Amino acid sequence: METIAVYWEPTIKTYGFKEVSDVSLVRMASDDLAKIGALIHDLDPVKNEFALLWNYNDTQNDTQNDTRSICLGMPGKDRRHAVELLKQKCLSENIDFLGETYPVGLVYFHGPHYGDRYGIAETVFKTLDGKVEIIAAGFSGAAVYLVFPMDDVKTAVSLLSQTFETPDSYHE
């Protein structure tokens, strides 16, 4: 593998923080991933979008054979309808609906080389250390997703803005 070396900026840059309010975090589990896939697929006519996806490790269920648990963040105006439909379908398809956390706020951002450099996770968690309640976090590619109780979103963005370099336009 070829190695390309780059200079590391002392303050980590981002392209700005985005916030999404009133998100539902839903968790479901089944030993049949295809069944979960079909259920999610068939929610689509509601025109609901997902905001994020996680593997959800249910500490009570995951020790049981091949149970797959996943967590979805669902925003948008059709969210309530989509969650209710998902609950009904879980029941009829014999998929465990593990619960919904609502409302939560989502903060996401990305920056140069996030997927290839070290230290992003440490910087994020050190910045938020004990100051806000982090419900979930997901880092993939160049993106960082964080889920907070609604009341903690503004504080979290303010703290992160002090640590990460953001474009000037973000502060205007």
Add this chain to the structure above:
Amino acid sequence: MSRMRTEEKLNIGGVKFTENIALLSITEPISGKISKKNTAMLFFSLLSENEINISMLSMIRDAKTVRTDCSVAEDNLHKIYKIIAPFPELKERLEVLHNLGTISIYPHKSLMKLLGKILFAFGKKKIPVYNMTSSISSFTFLTECDCLEKAVEALKENFKLPQNHAPFQQQFCIKHVHK
């Protein structure tokens, strides 16, 4: 019956995979907010101090526990075992899975339909999925290295890829240059 069976193939822009990944998982009890008292935070600091990149991370908490899953390049494992050695609590909680690979699919356009169909395709082919996350434009799934080709085949059966598309691997890595 799911409408998926009668539906036309959906378009995706591309598929990328990375081999030789290890999954490092920590499950720990928690009361209160996630802070530096947590084992996962210590682990992030150790990785950062030793210039080890986490290529994929998911963390989620419930009332009593927090679960953290980190993917790193497998050739870092020896170094990781060495740096966690002085921390018995971390060593004890760390579970490691070897010989994994990631498959990323883009763009997802935030479509439930697309996500559902990918999970369906992987589930039908019995492709093990150890972790999954989404970014702004792509989904990334962690599976066994030996299953990457099979995962691509499963995608080809259910999605339309651009003509002449070949799954590709990143041919470079980024290294920190100290100034």
